[in-house]
Amino acid sequence: MGTSVQGRPIRLLALGHGPRKVLLIGGIHGDETEGAYTISELPGAFAEARLGDAVTLSVVEDANPDGRAAGTRENANRVDVNRNFPASNFDPADPSSGHAPLSQPESRVVRDLIEGLNPALVIALHSWTGRQFVNFDGPAGALAERFAASSGLPVEESTAFAPTPGSLGSYAGRDRGTPVLTIEVLKGSNPKAVWDRIRVALLEIIAG
Numbered sequence: 753m754g755t756s757v758q759g760r761p762i763r764l765l766a767l768g769h770g771p772r773k774v775l776l777i778g779g780i781h782g783d784e785t786e787g788a789y790t791i792s793e794l795p796g797a798f799a800e801a802r803l804g805d806a807v808t809l810s811v812v813e814d815a816n817p818d819g820r821a822a823g824t825r826e827n828a829n830r831v832d833v834n835r836n837f838p839a840s841n842f843d844p845a846d847p848s849s850g851h852a853p854l855s856q857p858e859s860r861v862v863r864d865l866i867e868g869l870n871p872a873l874v875i876a877l878h879s880w881t882g883r884q885f886v887n888f889d890g891p892a893g894a895l896a897e898r899f900a901a902s903s904g905l906p907v908e909e910s911t912a913f914a915p916t917p918g919s920l921g922s923y924a925g926r927d928r929g930t931p932v933l934t935i936e937v938l939k940g941s942n943p944k945a946v947w948d949r950i951r952v953a954l955l956e957i958i959a960g
């Protein structure tokens with residue numbers, strides 16, 4: 753798909769061939785690796801659930817490989833990739849936003865995918881200290897409720913948080929009108945336990 757600031761590949765995995773297009777993105781924050789096991793297990797579960805005729809699932813396994821290698825939230829330029837999207841609320845005054853939208857190769861890869869695929873749903877995997885929940889932007893309220901009912905993670909409105917200028921949810925969800933679900937699992941939790949907790953809910957929202 754592309755490469756990071758330091759030249760690491762950003763890989764895209766495509767599963768199935770159905771008309772419903774779903775994009776799942778892992779690793780935007782390099783120090784939030786709890787979802788990595790989920791991403792490694794998803795292809796097998798997707799096949800087992802026989803979703804391939806209904807869904808084309810595109811998976812960015814790790815959108816910020818430099819951050820993961822360094823154990824940092826930001827990329828190698830110390831930019832928060834999740835503040836570097838071309839959203840109307842982009843904040844050029846904050847250095848961690850990257851000065852201009854799409855100044856970073858990692859955010860460009862994700863933007864290009866969204867514009868190219870025009871997915872019916874974007875799912876981003878993150879982790880949060882002390883709490884877990886699902887958050888949504890754009891017309892994803894019903895999907896968030898379904899995810900919550902199956903996983904037990906409560907729904908949090910985006911407006912309940914500090915503003916997230918230039919985030920994926922701001923750009924794709926609020927501005928572009930693409931449903932975006934942000935799954936925040938408990939930071940530091942066992943990655944296999946995360947998968948066990950969200951597996952059924954994740955497959956349900958992927959199926960639509």
Ligand SMILES: [Zn+2]
Binds near residue numbers: 781784878879
């Ligand atoms: Zn995060």
